[in-house]
Amino acid sequence: MTHSVLPTAPKEAKNVDFVKGLSHDTAELDFIFERAAQYFALLSEPARLRIIQAVCTEERSVQEVVETTGLPQPNASRHLTMLYRAGVLSRRRRGTFVYYKVTDALLIDLCRSVCVRLAGAME
Secondary structure (H helix, E strand, O other): OOOOOOOOOOOOOOOOOOOOOOOOOHHHHHHHHHHHHHHHHHOOOHHHHHHHHHHOOOOEEHHHHHHHHOOOHHHHHHHHHHHHHOOOEEEEEEOOEEEEEEOOHHHHHHHHHHHHHHHHHHO
């Protein structure tokens, strides 16, 4: 028996145009959808979600991220670099330490909304 990852939609779910207010030019929409897919791909790895959760409220060093998430240091560093290059985390060096924090508020809101929704569906 398989279970859907997504919660079932409310019975009266609204049909919403999620690109409302944007151009309906096909090339522009293709670009927007490609960027959206790349953004969502960042969230497709549970390790990255753990990292985002670890640095969403405060700046943390790589070592603190490793301790908080339980990820091996090389994996944590690889995911942190990916998130930094995508522009959703900032980083700074202080001596031999590198510190990261979330700079994209939408990322925090999106992760929180999805996780709360899924947790509610499990109840």
